[in-house]
Amino acid sequence: MEQGYEDAISHITSLISTYPPPFIYIHDPATPHLAALAVRASLDRLRESSDIRIRYAAVDAISCFNPRLLYDTVLNALAEWEPEWDQGCSNWSGPSEQRFNESLDGFLHGLQAVQASFMSPNGQIDGKGKARENTVTDEDIRLVILVERAERLKESMHDILVPLSRLRELSRTEVTLILLSDVSWEHIKPPLGAAPDPYYIDIGPLSKQAILRRLEVLFPTFHDTQVPGDQTYDPALRPLYAHFVSTLYGICSPYITDPNELAYIAASQWPGFVRPILDEHERRVDEHQQARMEEEDGIEPHGEEEVFVELRPPTEDVRIRLMRLFTPLITAALDTLYPRLSFANAWAKANVPPTNLLSIPPRQLPSIPIHKLEDQDSQATLKSLPRMAKFILVASFIASNNPAKTDMRMFGRGRDERKKRRGGSPRKMSAKSTAVKIPQRQLGPMAFPLDRMVAILGVLLEENDADYRPPAPEYTIPGEYTEMEISRITVFSQVMELSASHLLYRTSPHDRLEMSPTFKCGIGFDAALGLARDIAVPLHDLLWDPV
Amino acid sequence: MTLPTKSQTHTFAHTAFDAYFALNHKPSRTSNNVFSNLLTPLTTKEYSTSLASSQNLRSSQVPWLGSSSRNQLFPRLLFELDQGFNLLFYGAGSKRDILNTLATCLNEEDNDVIVVNAFNPSFTVKDLLASVENFFDTQSCPMTTGSGIEGQTRRILKLFDSPDTDLDLFLVIHNIDAPSMRNIRAKSALMALASHSRIHILASVDNIAFADLWSLSEIFNRKPTCFSSASISASTITPSPGYAWLFHDLTTLAPYDFETAYADRSSISGASQATKSSRARQDIPVAGASATMSTMTEDAARHILLSVTQKAKKLFVLLGTKQLEAIGDLEPSKIDAKAIAFDYSMLFNAARDDFVATNDTALRALMGEFKDHGLMVSMMQATTGAEAVWIPMRKEGLVKIVDDVRKEFEGM
Numbered sequence: 001m002e003q004g005y006e007d008a009i010s011h012i013t014s015l016i017s018t019y020p021p022p023f024i025y026i027h028d029p030a031t032p033h034l035a036a037l038a039v040r041a042s043l044d045r046l047r048e049s050s051d052i053r054i055r056y057a058a059v060d061a062i063s064c065f066n067p068r069l070l071y072d073t074v075l076n077a078l079a080e081w082e083p084e085w086d087q088g089c090s091n092w093s094g095p096s097e098q099r100f101n102e103s104l105d106g107f108l109h110g111l112q113a114v115q116a117s118f119m120s121p122n123g124q125i126d127g128k129g130k131a132r133e134n135t136v137t138d139e140d141i142r143l144v145i146l147v148e149r150a151e152r153l154k155e156s157m158h159d160i161l162v163p164l165s166r167l168r169e170l171s172r173t174e175v176t177l178i179l180l181s182d183v184s185w186e187h188i189k190p191p192l193g194a195a196p197d198p199y200y201i202d203i204g205p206l207s208k209q210a211i212l213r214r215l216e217v218l219f220p221t222f223h224d225t226q227v228p229g230d231q232t233y234d235p236a237l238r239p240l241y242a243h244f245v246s247t248l249y250g251i252c253s254p255y256i257t258d259p260n261e262l263a264y265i266a267a268s269q270w271p272g273f274v275r276p277i278l279d280e281h282e283r284r285v286d287e288h289q290q291a292r293m294e295e296e297d298g299i300e301p302h303g304e305e306e307v308f309v310e311l312r313p314p315t316e317d318v319r320i321r322l323m324r325l326f327t328p329l330i331t332a333a334l335d336t337l338y339p340r341l342s343f344a345n346a347w348a349k350a351n352v353p354p355t356n357l358l359s360i361p362p363r364q365l366p367s368i369p370i371h372k373l374e375d376q377d378s379q380a381t382l383k384s385l386p387r388m389a390k391f392i393l394v395a396s397f398i399a400s401n402n403p404a405k406t407d408m409r410m411f412g413r414g415r416d417e418r419k420k421r422r423g424g425s426p427r428k429m430s431a432k433s434t435a436v437k438i439p440q441r442q443l444g445p446m447a448f449p450l451d452r453m454v455a456i457l458g459v460l461l462e463e464n465d466a467d468y469r470p471p472a473p474e475y476t477i478p479g480e481y482t483e484m485e486i487s488r489i490t491v492f493s494q495v496m497e498l499s500a501s502h503l504l505y506r507t508s509p510h511d512r513l514e515m516s517p518t519f520k521c522g523i524g525f526d527a528a529l530g531l532a533r534d535i536a537v538p539l540h541d542l543l544w545d546p547v
Numbered sequence: 548m549t550l551p552t553k554s555q556t557h558t559f560a561h562t563a564f565d566a567y568f569a570l571n572h573k574p575s576r577t578s579n580n581v582f583s584n585l586l587t588p589l590t591t592k593e594y595s596t597s598l599a600s601s602q603n604l605r606s607s608q609v610p611w612l613g614s615s616s617r618n619q620l621f622p623r624l625l626f627e628l629d630q631g632f633n634l635l636f637y638g639a640g641s642k643r644d645i646l647n648t649l650a651t652c653l654n655e656e657d658n659d660v661i662v663v664n665a666f667n668p669s670f671t672v673k674d675l676l677a678s679v680e681n682f683f684d685t686q687s688c689p690m691t692t693g694s695g696i697e698g699q700t701r702r703i704l705k706l707f708d709s710p711d712t713d714l715d716l717f718l719v720i721h722n723i724d725a726p727s728m729r730n731i732r733a734k735s736a737l738m739a740l741a742s743h744s745r746i747h748i749l750a751s752v753d754n755i756a757f758a759d760l761w762s763l764s765e766i767f768n769r770k771p772t773c774f775s776s777a778s779i780s781a782s783t784i785t786p787s788p789g790y791a792w793l794f795h796d797l798t799t800l801a802p803y804d805f806e807t808a809y810a811d812r813s814s815i816s817g818a819s820q821a822t823k824s825s826r827a828r829q830d831i832p833v834a835g836a837s838a839t840m841s842t843m844t845e846d847a848a849r850h851i852l853l854s855v856t857q858k859a860k861k862l863f864v865l866l867g868t869k870q871l872e873a874i875g876d877l878e879p880s881k882i883d884a885k886a887i888a889f890d891y892s893m894l895f896n897a898a899r900d901d902f903v904a905t906n907d908t909a910l911r912a913l914m915g916e917f918k919d920h921g922l923m924v925s926m927m928q929a930t931t932g933a934e935a936v937w938i939p940m941r942k943e944g945l946v947k948i949v950d951d952v953r954k955e956f957e958g959m
């Protein structure tokens with residue numbers, strides 16, 4: 001738990017056990033949640049050890065977004081009181097049955113009451129004058145309040161931040177406030193210097209050794225947790241796991257610093273990685289049994305005498321071969337699993353390596369196929385849309401990605417062919433081209449007015465839908481049928497429906513009922529290509545800058 | 548779309564989308580020659596006289612005006628209502644008369660009908676629900692309290708859900724596309740009512756873009772059939788919320804006299820609901836808004852000026868002159884409140900010099916009267932944060948009034 005934080009933790013424990021400063025600020029820009037766990041673990045350890053009496057309250061500034069919540073959580077934790085449902089979830093109210101969460105003043109009284117009850121645990125409060133005559137003096141007790149994610153305090157409770165930083169003077173108890181955050185105190189502190197400077201403890205990012213040690217510790221040690229017969233987590237494979245983890249770190253560390261994320265990827269890759277070795281082992285077991293059967297002339301071996309062939313850790317060159325084979329797989333896993341586009345179980349199931357990989361001679365070793373998991377659900381929804389909706393989505397994709405000026409060139413047809421297609425004489429390139437032209441694909445979809453999309457839809461229908469239409473002899477003028485089609489109410493209502501299912505995004509305000517609200521396309525290139533294939537529209541020819 | 552002549556047709560005819568691309572190919576430039584700068588708007592008297600003498604009103608020939616065609620149409624509509632659809636009427640012209648006739652027709656057959664004029668700017672969905680509640684006396688319904696829109700809707704639905712009653716409600720909503728009915732809460736309340744099999748809605752729409760109000764699933768859903776109480780539980784169709792609209796073209800080409808009765812006839816920006824007169828009367832409008840200049844007519848201004856004191860008239864003349872000086876050379880299209888508003892402190896100095904007001908309180912008292920009537924509007928300037936005042940009138944009207952009042956002073 002505390003790997004990599006040993007220095008800071010020893011610093012904190014020595015401070016707290018001797019003379020804790022009233023206000024400590026721990027700044028960990030890299031992994032504050034791990035630092036918080038380490039601090040909590042160390043406080044627990046201090047509590048177990050008997051030389052000083054310490055009670056601590058570890059609260060999260062996100063879940064305590066109200067001062068009242070903060071006071072309640074802190075006091076309940078310091079008094080070691082658990083609100084119970086049957087007693088009406090009452091908070092700790094001290095021997096005098098007061099409410100301590102009304103205001104800061106109440107909180108201070110609550111702290112004093114907690115300290116007093118701490119000193120005389122049988123529940124009697126001695127008056128202040130008699131405090132010194134107790135066997136337990138003030139110097140022996142410590143009340144520690146640890147607030148994680150302290151940067152939230154600035155937004156939710158900025159007016160009590162100053163009293164919180166001076167808690168010891170105000171309440172006249174032995175309380176220490178520890179704030180832990182990935183933002184430095186400079187950004188959180190109240191202006192005008194009203195809060196005293198804290199005791200700064202800065203924690204740097206975890207070193208490689210620390211991360212590797214954390215990952216190695218996660219290899220399961222107990223045989224009970226394993227599925228019987230499954231040797232994926234056999235203790236003999238532990239050194240291999242260490243090597244595996246260090247290779248994984250080498251591949252992923254430019255992108256990931258959090259050890260938990262690395263552990264997630266490692267957990268998803270390990271069963272696949274270890275599979276060839278286990279296959280090899282099973283092969284050896286089978287061979288051994290075959291050999292024994294031949295020895296005994298076909299007599300079946302007795303059940304009780306099954307020889308246990310040990311699982312041997314692989315040799316160095318086997319390890320190197322495996323690593324080389326699996327490196328592209330790890331990179332692909334990083335791409336998919338780190339942004340959680342898919343999850344570890346699904347990935348592991350989809351990417352089982354071919355059996356008996358190690359028995360294939362090295363020269364003929366193929367690379368392991370990588371199955372990227374695609375989002376099956378959204379594809380199914382797109383396929384099941386009605387035909388007009390598919391046309392609308394393709395038209396909106398074109399509208400979002402083609403600049404408006406190119407419409408005439410792409411879709412204009414008829415008499416003015418020559419007029420629209422002329423581009424003018426070649427212009428001289430200006431000596432300093434100021435702006436870098438970023439391709440439209442990287443800029444994201446553009447907003448388009450509905451009129452433009454309906455016009456593009458008309459062109460698409462006119463050119464691609466003619467074969468699928470029922471005979472309609474009443475429309476004699478070419479193009480009339482399509483015009484009727486695009487002026488139906490269902491086209492507009494379909495657009496509303498698609499924007500409700502977030503396949504189109506409406507960018508103009510919703511309340512206004514105007515002729516041409518603006519939209520943006522909400523599907524990506526691959527989805528659009530799939531739809532275009534469904535309706536037999538050549539999407540590539542219609543995009544201004546095709547991929 | 549223009550039909551091309553034989554010589555011009557190549558392979559394609561010029562369809563609407565071709566026209567769109569052709570028109571948007573080049574950027575269009577709008578002219579600064581605005582119609583509203585050339586003419587003053589009609590006064591109410593002029594409008595009503597010209598309307599009375601107009602010939603065109605009786606000459607339009609559309610169906611649904613004669614009773615024979617109505618006799619053919621109405622049974623069909625009633626049958627469709629019976630089968631569990633709601634009816635939506637579109638088409639140019641006021642559909643109010645014919646819908647009201649339909650409503651009376653329904654009422655004669657012993658049905659409960661509620662007619663709602665949603666084009667009234669002060670109408671809200673709450674009024675509709677309150678009138679339904681009062682009609683059926685839903686107070687006796689247990690278990691549903693709450694006076695908000697959701698509470699009222701729930702009560703009404705609970706009343707209609709109870710299997711013993713055979714109540715049938717016909718809601719005739721004129722202009723279901725009114726702004727007060729477009730917000731989400733109103734829409735969801737209406738949808739809840741419309742999905743109920745005992746409540747039938749007949750609505751009319753006049754906005755061109757009415758198709759953008761509802762999504763496809765809302766238009767095409769079907770109400771759960773509710774002919775007997777047994778079929779409620781046996782219904783296999785899961786009811787999805789929505790209006791089961793059937794669209795009917797009810798073009799009448801009748802003038803929208805009744806619907807636009809609430810609009811300000813003399814405003815150039817039109818009778819649309821967007822220029823509500825209540826909004827124009829705001830004391831401190833947003834500094835960036837270019838409020839319409841014509842919110843105050845000449846007659847109204849004269850009327851107000853008749854009833855104020857001498858000092859107030861002097862103040863009005865003062866501000867009017869200063870404002871006209873500021874307008875003086877500007878083009879009419881560029882005039883807006885920001886450009887011509889007169890700084891309050893400068894006005895105070897000028898008023899003091901002219902012996903109109905001795906201190907700030909007196910000046911504010913005088914201005915307060917004008918502000919109440921809407922003849923003077925004060926606003927916060929965005930740049931300096933100081934208060935500025937201006938008179939919301941058109942230039943010609945202001946010129947005339949200021950001259951008249953000044954003549955009055957000189958004549959005295």
